[in-house]
Amino acid sequence: xxxxxxxxxxxxxxxxxxxxxxxxxxxxxxxxxxxxxxxxxxxxxxxxxxxxxxxxxxxxxxxxxxxxxxxxxxxxxxxxxxxxxxxxxxxxxxxxxxxxxxxxxxxxxxxxxxxxxxxxxxxxxxxxxxxxxxxxxxxxxxxxxxxxxxxxxxxxxxxxxxxxxxxxxxxxxxxxxxxxxxxxxxxxxxxxxxxxxxxxxxxxxxxxxxxxx
Amino acid sequence: xxxxxxxxxxxxxxxxxxxxxxxxxxxxxxxxxxxxxxxxxxxxxxxxxxxxxxxxxxxxxxxxxxxxxxxxxxxxxxxxxxxxxxxxxxxxxxxxxxxx
Numbered sequence: 032x033x034x035x036x037x038x039x040x041x042x043x044x045x046x047x048x049x050x051x052x053x054x055x056x057x058x059x060x061x062x063x064x065x066x067x068x069x070x071x072x073x074x075x076x077x078x079x080x081x082x083x084x085x086x087x088x089x090x091x092x093x094x095x096x097x098x099x100x101x102x103x104x105x106x107x108x109x110x111x112x113x114x115x116x117x118x119x120x121x122x123x124x125x126x127x128x129x130x131x132x133x134x135x136x137x138x139x140x141x142x143x144x145x146x147x148x149x150x151x152x153x154x155x156x157x158x159x160x161x162x163x164x165x166x167x168x169x170x171x172x173x174x175x176x177x178x179x180x181x182x183x184x185x186x187x188x189x190x191x192x193x194x195x196x197x198x199x200x201x202x203x204x205x206x207x208x209x210x211x212x213x214x215x216x217x218x219x220x221x222x223x224x225x226x227x228x229x230x231x232x233x234x235x236x237x238x239x240x241x242x243x244x
Numbered sequence: 245x246x247x248x249x250x251x252x253x254x255x256x257x258x259x260x261x262x263x264x265x266x267x268x269x270x271x272x273x274x275x276x277x278x279x280x281x282x283x284x285x286x287x288x289x290x291x292x293x294x295x296x297x298x299x300x301x302x303x304x305x306x307x308x309x310x311x312x313x314x315x316x317x318x319x320x321x322x323x324x325x326x327x328x329x330x331x332x333x334x335x336x337x338x339x340x341x342x343x344x
Binding site: 056127207 | 311312314315316318319
């Protein structure tokens with residue numbers, strides 16, 4: 032018997048879904064996570080889906096592909112840097128920077144599913160109708176039932192993916208910095224709020240200085 | 245051979261060694277001995293430490309052996325370190341009380 036036999040105690044499916052960082056961290060998670068961020072940005076660029084903030088997701092303006100990729104990197108980097116600083120302040124463990132950045136990149140994988148779900152044409156049709164309704168409140172939207180059902184399903188998927196991503200982000204922070212309890216929860220929430228502001232500001236600055244064609 | 249019990253089943257306090265026997269000549273020693281520090285850890289923690297020594301103290305090799313991530317293994321080691329420090333404090337406190 033060696034220490035690996037302890038693994039039998041855990042349900043691997045649940046562990047992989049909610050705390051994959053028991054098994055994966057460091058360089059592997061960083062590579063997978065960065066590929067995921069680029070893939071999400073490329074899918075997003077097909078439907079003008081912008082991840083314009085650590086937790087935000089909107090269908091917006093047509094921009095070059097690099098802009099979508101930059102948004103993804105700003106969101107990941109701003110949050111990871113703050114968590115790394117918080118970890119240095121609150122953790123007694125000697126943790127590695129690659130674990131914090133790698134696991135946080137990995138956490139963004141659910142946005143890949145959100146971006147793919149938002150690409151469905153029915154979704155765009157419903158959003159167009161809703162925009163028309165906002166612009167002209169007297170006009171009733173012509174929404175086919177199937178499109179509305181798909182739109183509702185997509186919104187549920189996006190919401191579930193968002194909750195899953197935040198759960199993963201917290202677990203990644205707790206494992207990579209060896210923090211638990213109130214200290215971990217409060218520092219995580221504070222970092223999330225600050226990162227949301229920083230990422231939004233970063234993206235805003237990028238828009239300001241974007242070359243106009 | 246069954247596992248060495250380290251905790252009292254009734255009050256959960258640390259057990260002491262009272263009786264030792266030589267398997268070859270049957271010589272018996274009676275006394276009141278403290279369990280060595282590492283013996284106070286539970287079986288899983290002792291196995292972890294043995295594996296860690298076998299891996300030459302490399303957390304990376306330990307992670308590969310346990311099929312777990314590096315931070316998970318490091319966190320496990322940190323927990324054991326904390327436990328050992330706690331034991332050391334208790335031993336120190338007990339010896340101070342004895343000397344009084």
